Amino acid sequence: MKKFYNFAVGPVTIDEDILKIGAEQIPYFRTEEFSCLIKENEQLVLKALNAPKNSRVVFITGSGTASMEAAVVNIFNFNDKVLVVKGGSFGARFSQLCDIYNISHTDINLEMGHQITEQDLQPFENKGYTGFLVNINETSTGVLYNHKLITDFCKRNKLKLVVDAISSFLADKFNMEEMNACAVIAGSQKAMALHPGLSFIALNEQGIEIVKENKKNGFIKTLYFDLENALLNGERGQTPFTPAVSILIQLNKQFNKLNKEGFDKIIERTNNIATDFRNRIKNFPFKITSQSLSNAVTPLSPLDKNVSAHKIFEILKDEYNIFVCPNGGEYKNILFRVGHIGSLTIKDNDVLFEALNDLLKRKII
Numbered sequence: 001m002k003k004f005y006n007f008a009v010g011p012v013t014i015d016e017d018i019l020k021i022g023a024e025q026i027p028y029f030r031t032e033e034f035s036c037l038i039k040e041n042e043q044l045v046l047k048a049l050n051a052p053k054n055s056r057v058v059f060i061t062g063s064g065t066a067s068m069e070a071a072v073v074n075i076f077n078f079n080d081k082v083l084v085v086k087g088g089s090f091g092a093r094f095s096q097l098c099d100i101y102n103i104s105h106t107d108i109n110l111e112m113g114h115q116i117t118e119q120d121l122q123p124f125e126n127k128g129y130t131g132f133l134v135n136i137n138e139t140s141t142g143v144l145y146n147h148k149l150i151t152d153f154c155k156r157n158k159l160k161l162v163v164d165a166i167s168s169f170l171a172d173k174f175n176m177e178e179m180n181a182c183a184v185i186a187g188s189q190k191a192m193a194l195h196p197g198l199s200f201i202a203l204n205e206q207g208i209e210i211v212k213e214n215k216k217n218g219f220i221k222t223l224y225f226d227l228e229n230a231l232l233n234g235e236r237g238q239t240p241f242t243p244a245v246s247i248l249i250q251l252n253k254q255f256n257k258l259n260k261e262g263f264d265k266i267i268e269r270t271n272n273i274a275t276d277f278r279n280r281i282k283n284f285p286f287k288i289t290s291q292s293l294s295n296a297v298t299p300l301s302p303l304d305k306n307v308s309a310h311k312i313f314e315i316l317k318d319e320y321n322i323f324v325c326p327n328g329g330e331y332k333n334i335l336f337r338v339g340h341i342g343s344l345t346i347k348d349n350d351v352l353f354e355a356l357n358d359l360l361k362r363k364i365i
């Protein structure tokens with residue numbers, strides 16, 4: 001019996017067999033065996049991302065934001081001029097990182113829930129930009145951006161493309177090779193369905209070269225996030241510092257399970273759960289606010305302006321043991337999100353809709 005039902009967009013519900021690994025003793029990790037496990041994890045990440053050959057993966061102990069920071073610091077320097085897609089709080093985080101590290105940047109501000117368009121990019125054609133930062137699924141507003149539009153723009157303008165795919169990884173189709181991304185970021189606590197605390201960055205040949213060049217030129221002013229050092233250690237299946245050993249072991253088990261089922265099947269399963277939810281939510285007084293939905297999450301706004309989205313989150317949590325994902329800041333009262341990732345089934349949707357029906361009866365929504 002679950003204590004609660006979790007429709008947050010991370011951390012998510014973890015499979016029982018994976019949870020159990022977390023209760024086991026931790027093996028010493030500077031060993032042949034653990035190096036093999038890390039090497040296998042690297043190959044599985046590359047396969048799941050459809051990465052081009054000769055790509056590499058570095059594992060960072062830290063949540064997704066740590067890898068966002070590491071990617072920004074290692075790929076860009078003060079000679080760069082970067083475009084940042086800012087459609088929500090994760091886009092704002094990339095923008096903030098550029099500010100902190102003095103990387104010249106322009107934010108492409110998108111309205112809440114809006115897809116990026118040709119018109120949004122057009123003003124920046126041939127304007128001397130060198131890089132592009134995007135959260136391919138802007139989780140805070142649940143917008144999955146147009147892969148092809150971004151890819152074509154970056155190829156045309158020869159931009160170094162860095163993709164935060166944290167909430168899209170294993171939830172939506174993704175092809176790192178087609179996107180020609182030099183760095184792609186993913187993490188443990190979204191569709192991977194593991195504990196938070198581990199994130200990873202895949203680098204293609206160009207990305208690896210850029211990191212090496214920036215290191216040689218003394219641009220990488222960080223110890224923990226020095227990706228050149230991480231790549232070097234990774235060659236022998238190790239990390240420079242103590243990694244999240246248990247999560248890497250859980251990752252290995254989880255990844256091998258998912259790989260056996262097939263990554264496309266996993267994505268299809270998530271799509272089925274999301275589609276089921278979206279069909280049934282039509283009968284409730286909510287509006288889906290995104291123009292382009294990821295399989296990972298559905299953003300909802302109450303139709304009745306007097307109904308607070310945050311209140312719904314609190315009532316579901318306190319009275320029904322159900323977590324949905326609240327929004328913060330200016331969207332606190334108008335937006336909440338329902339996640340479809342992690343160890344969920346359509347039966348779990350039934351439980352959520354039972355609760356929503358009850359809220360209707362109680363005239364709360």
Ligand SMILES: *Cc1c(COP(=O)(O)O)cnc(C)c1O
Binds near residue numbers: 065135
């Ligand atoms: C979850 C998420 C992150 C990581 O956030 P953390 O709080 O550091 O785990 C980064 N980007 C996106 C798009 C996310 O959904």
